[in-house]
Structure formats: structure tokens, C-alpha cells
Amino acid sequence: MPPPRLIHIPQRSRNARPDPETVARKLAHILIPGRGARNPFFVEGARNLLAGLMTAFFLDSGEMYLRDVRSVLRTKEGVRQALQRHPQTQYLMELFFPSEYIFQETLAVLTDELARHERISGIRFRP
Numbered sequence: 001m002p003p004p005r006l007i008h009i010p011q012r013s014r015n016a017r018p019d020p021e022t023v024a025r026k027l028a029h030i031l032i033p034g035r036g037a038r039n040p041f042f043v044e045g046a047r048n049l050l051a052g053l054m055t056a057f058f059l060d061s062g063e064m065y066l067r068d069v070r071s072v073l074r075t076k077e078g079v080r081q082a083l084q085r086h087p088q089t090q091y092l093m094e095l096f097f098p099s100e101y102i103f104q105e106t107l108a109v110l111t112d113e114l115a116r117h118e119r120i121s122g123i124r125f126r127p
Helices: 020-031 040-061 066-072 076-084 087-096 100-115
Strands: none
Touching: 020 040, 040 066, 040 076, 040 087, 040 100, 066 076, 066 100, 076 087, 087 100
């Protein structure tokens, strides 16, 4: 297996440690561009959910692979467990889990967009 590739999102100050939530939001916006979306509500929800999951992984181990996010998305319980681990991501539980319709539509957009990035699922991201 080839060594993991790194993508670096530059910050304004080289001395400041990047905030995992900010890096996750930027990555989510890059990975889910939302061009031609029928309903921007679900596209924005998919970005928020992806950013929350990436933030949880960043806070767990300091790095994240897209394949880890994709494996968590297989079950609703997996998403719930990942988001409940940190106070920074727990608010997403209140946004997406009360309504099954909103959760399923958001999940459909997110999984569709991540399927387009299958080739980079082995890339390691770090804040």
C-alpha cells in the first residue's frame, strides 16, 4: 500500500495551531461543492454533518481518513456514537436526529457526494 498523501490547508498564522472545526468545515465545503443542487438545505446539512464527523475524528486521534467517515455513515447508530463523543459535535444530534426524513435526505446527499471521492478515501487529513 502506498504511503498516505497529505493535504495541507494553510492558515493565516504559521505559529497558531489550526482549529479542527475550521479545517473540517473547509474540507466539507471542498468535498461537497453543492453545484446544481435541487435543495440547498440538504446540501448544507450534508456539509455540516460531514464537518461534524471529521471534527470528531480530528479530536479523537488528530487525523482523519475519508474511509473512516464512510464506515461510520453505514448505520445511524454509528453516526450517533461518533457525534456524541465530543461537546463540539453534540449539537448536530439535535439538528439531524429528531426527524427521520431530514436525516435520511441529508445522508443521501452526503453518501452520494462521498462516493465521488472514492479514489481519495485513503488520504490522511490532519488539522
